[in-house]
Amino acid sequence: MKRWVFAGVALLLALVLVQGTQPAVAAKKAFPDVIALPNGFPPEGITIGRGTTLFAGSRTTGAIYQANLRTGKGNILVPPQTGRVALGLKFDSRSNLLFVAGGPTGNAYVYNAETGATVRIFQLTTASPTFINDEVITRDAVYFTDSFRPVLYRIPLGAGGALPDSNAVQEIPLGGDFQFNAGQFNANGIDASPNGKYLIIVNSFFGALYRVDPTSGVATKIDLGTGSVVNGDGILLRGHTLYVVQNVLNQVAVVKLKEKFSSGEIVNLLTNPNLDTPTTIDNLGSALYVVNARFTTPPTPDTTYTVVRLTK
DSSP states (O other): OHHHHHHHHHHHHHHHHHHHHSOOOOOOOSSOSEEEEOTTOOEEEEEEOSTTEEEEEETTTOOEEEEETTTOOEEEEEOOOTTOOOOSEEEETTTTEEEEEOBTTOEEEEEETTTOOEEEEEEOOOOSSOOEEEEEEOSSEEEEEETTSSEEEEEEOOGGGOOOOTTOOEEEEOEETOOOOTTSOOEEEEEEOTTSSOEEEEETTTTEEEEEOTTTOEEEEOBOTTOOOTTEEEEEEETTEEEEEEGGGTEEEEEEEOTTSSBEEEEEEEOOTTOSSEEEEEEETTEEEEEEOOTTSOOOTTOOEEEEEEEO
8 A cells, every 4th residue: 555655656746847847838828819800890990998998890880899808709889870880989088988980971979988878979070072080089179080071170178088069069171281182081090199289190092191280280291201101091109109000001000200290210010911901000008909991801791800919
């Protein structure tokens, strides 16, 4: 009996020693590189909310899907809405509100990011054609681009991001260096300098970036030398580094901007085999997230769509 006990102990020690000499098994990655959206849910805009929550909008039904970036799992937050469209999305952590660009509807929609309830509808314009494409939230306002009109729309915000009445929309003409080509997609992605002094917008057709005065709308073309961000879609400004999604090129241009945002240089192009006509972008920590709109793939109820994680 003692011999069996000693033999068992010896075997256990041997196993421990052997395991100690083996390389540790790699821990499962905390965040997946690809997050699946529901089949038949053609997205365009994404934004990251509180914690690891990501929101994506449907460009055909106006629905909003929320997913956990850590698990990849999610659910429909805002169900399909008759006559609504969801393009660019932005989240305001002060008010827990989602702002959604309404494309050809001329509207902006505001939802409660926790319940999905409609909080406010702003009619930005009754002009035709119009294409409300993207937005940025600053300390005291939300600014929207219109790809078919050389203007910005401004919704003023109160303390803590409080919403104004639905008739408080202001239209700001884009002037200065801004170029406009009727019938093409012009102003698209938009962001703001950290202090809110400037807005940065991309013109998809001309491949140009502009620094815009948020009060006057006067635009100064950002000198990129020989560089171009043609097909630029959603943009993300972090400090003086600007990420520009170039949709049909399946890449993200990394632009280093100078101190006053008047010039810059394309220093890198981020690519990934999982990209399929990406449109908008956001970040969480050191990771970038871009959504695949798959514009070149005919949408069906079974068409798959994804969000892709990139490393800065």
